[in-house]
Amino acid sequence: MLKDCRTVWANCLRVIKANIGEQSFRTWFEPIVPVQLHNNVLIIQVPSQFFYEWLEEHYVDVLKKGIYQELGPEGRLEYSIVVDQGNSQNKPRTVNIPTSRKAAAPTQAASPAAAIAASALTGSARNVAAAAAAPVSNPDMLRNPFEATKAIDRNYVKSQLNNTYSFENYVEGDCNRLARSAGLAVANKPGTTSFNPLMVYGGVGLGKTHLVQAIGNHIKATSPDKFVLYVSAEKFTNQFIESLRNNGVQDFANFYLLVDILILDDVQFLSGKDKTQEMFFHIFNHLHQAGKQIVMTSDRPPRDLNGLEDRLLSRFKWGLTADLQSPDFETRMAIIQNKMEQDGIDIPPQVVEYLAHSVNTNVRELEGVLISLVAQSSLNRREIDLEMAKQALRHIIEEVEAEVNLDFIQKTVAEYFSISLDLLKAKTRKKEVVTARQVAMYFAKEHTSHSLKSIGFHFGGRDHSTVIHSVQTVSDLIDSDKNFRNTIVDLRKKFVKK
Numbered sequence: 146m147l148k149d150c151r152t153v154w155a156n157c158l159r160v161i162k163a164n165i166g167e168q169s170f171r172t173w174f175e176p177i178v179p180v181q182l183h184n185n186v187l188i189i190q191v192p193s194q195f196f197y198e199w200l201e202e203h204y205v206d207v208l209k210k211g212i213y214q215e216l217g218p219e220g221r222l223e224y225s226i227v228v229d230q231g232n233s234q235n236k237p238r239t240v241n242i243p244t245s246r247k248a249a250a251p252t253q254a255a256s257p258a259a260a261i262a263a264s265a266l267t268g269s270a271r272n273v274a275a276a277a278a279a280p281v282s283n284p285d286m287l288r289n290p291f292e293a294t295k296a297i298d299r300n301y302v303k304s305q306l307n308n309t310y311s312f313e314n315y316v317e318g319d320c321n322r323l324a325r326s327a328g329l330a331v332a333n334k335p336g337t338t339s340f341n342p343l344m345v346y347g348g349v350g351l352g353k354t355h356l357v358q359a360i361g362n363h364i365k366a367t368s369p370d371k372f373v374l375y376v377s378a379e380k381f382t383n384q385f386i387e388s389l390r391n392n393g394v395q396d397f398a399n400f401y402l403l404v405d406i407l408i409l410d411d412v413q414f415l416s417g418k419d420k421t422q423e424m425f426f427h428i429f430n431h432l433h434q435a436g437k438q439i440v441m442t443s444d445r446p447p448r449d450l451n452g453l454e455d456r457l458l459s460r461f462k463w464g465l466t467a468d469l470q471s472p473d474f475e476t477r478m479a480i481i482q483n484k485m486e487q488d489g490i491d492i493p494p495q496v497v498e499y500l501a502h503s504v505n506t507n508v509r510e511l512e513g514v515l516i517s518l519v520a521q522s523s524l525n526r527r528e529i530d531l532e533m534a535k536q537a538l539r540h541i542i543e544e545v546e547a548e549v550n551l552d553f554i555q556k557t558v559a560e561y562f563s564i565s566l567d568l569l570k571a572k573t574r575k576k577e578v579v580t581a582r583q584v585a586m587y588f589a590k591e592h593t594s595h596s597l598k599s600i601g602f603h604f605g606g607r608d609h610s611t612v613i614h615s616v617q618t619v620s621d622l623i624d625s626d627k628n629f630r631n632t633i634v635d636l637r638k639k640f641v642k643k
């Protein structure tokens with residue numbers, strides 16, 4: 146009797162179902178569509194390259210068993226798949242790939258750990274010439290994640306969002322404007338903006354985790370049906386290693402494939418971890434192709450992520466890469482005020498200003514200083530005042546003041562000449578303001594590594610020739626005007642390390 150592909154596949158499924166877990170069956174076999182049976186070759190359609198690779202790695206034995214039972218020893222299996230071309234410009238195409246092994250009497254199933262270790266993911270299948278056809282997709286493939294997590298090792302959901310991180314308490318400044326607004330766009334329309342993946346990078350303690358957690362919290366609050374997962378790259382790696390050890394790689398992948406918004410923190414941690422990168426690469430492809438949102442952080446720009454595979458790095462560039470810089474004086478002030486409000490701390494304005502001037506390294510340090518000051522105050526039962534702040538922060542301040550920065554110079558010079566900071570940077574040509582501005586530029590050139598162009602920019606957007614002129618004028622006045630020389634000597638003391 147002539148068999149048709151649907152009957153053969155239905156019978157194969159029966160064999161498969163009896164041999165694997167229900168969750169795995171639903172995730173990996175229900176989305177498959179039988180398309181053709183010809184000369185003992187059964188062609189099945191799968192939704193993606195990753196899907197095909199996963200089947201070949203993890204279920205080839207059970208597939209062989211089914212085919213053998215239905216079509217005998219000469220039976221063959223071929224996959225019709227959507228090939229990821231590794232380039233967002235190219236549309237996916239469908240290719241037919243024969244299974245790596247021919248149907249045979251079933252053998253002992255290889256352990257998933259062994260399979261992944263001997264990974265055939267980069268095998269010849271990738272190079273098979275593509276035959277153009279319509280892409281295949283099956284939206285049912287992603288099941289209700291919460292249902293799935295019941296069946297899957299609960300360890301995977303342990304690292305989660307901290308709801309104290311929000312956009313509301315993430316202070317905006319020049320240092321983070323692009324990253325913050327891209328984050329907000331992603332949070333409002335996950336998976337549908339061109340910021341996918343969104344990669345946020347920046348130095349230690351500048352707010353990467355806060356920002357990406359705010360994205361996750363926002364999505365959770367506005368779309369409770371979405372499965373948002375925040376995980377550090379370190380945790381991801383440990384879970385993966387653990388899954389290898391426990392023969393639980395399928396469960397690991399099953400779990401991650403169900404995520405709607407994947408937030409991977411500190412992606413630089415994957416450097417040099419080839420197998421983990423490979424797993425992440427496939428999860429990334431699958432989620433991206435299914436229109437799911439991916440958000441990542443890194444302590445450096447993608448081009449400096451040595452030890453990460455090129456194919457992964459090239460995918461990071463598909464979306465948007467936004468950096469976080471150290472906050473400027475005004476942003477530091479706002480961050481302190483925000484923190485005071487949040488924690489109900491009361492600190493006099495001049496102390497706030499002093500802190501914002503003195504701690505200009507990173508936000509975490511700024512917060513740390515604030516906490517230690519509050520602790521000192523409560524231990525000594527004393528109101529926080531400038532003296533106490535100076536005393537408490539002596540070590541940090543000394544360190545920081547050793548590096549005189551532009552903010553500090555501008556503020557000190559403005560104070561010395563009794564004019565406002567705004568006026569110092571304004572367009573006005575009033576004589577006393579011009580002199581103060583020229584002096585401040587002179588010290589900026591002397592004490593910072595800013596270029597002439599950058600100095601001009603920080604003084605109300607002036608060009609570099611204005612800075613050259615200012616420095617020259619001040620030098621001439623030092624030579625010709627004794628009073629002016631004394632002013633400079635006086636001021637210079639404030640910028641020299643004691």
Ligand SMILES: Nc1ncnc2c1ncn2[C@@H]1O[C@H](COP(=O)(O)OP(=O)(O)OP(=O)(O)O)[C@@H](O)[C@H]1O
Nearest residue numbers: 314315316348349350351352353354355480508509
């Ligand atoms: N713009 C900001 N507004 C308010 N708080 C901020 C801002 N940036 C950072 N913070 C706070 O600073 C602290 C450090 O931030 P976070 O942990 O997000 O930094 P990170 O860049 O992820 O650091 P690491 O490099 O160590 O992972 C957090 O308490 C965070 O809430």
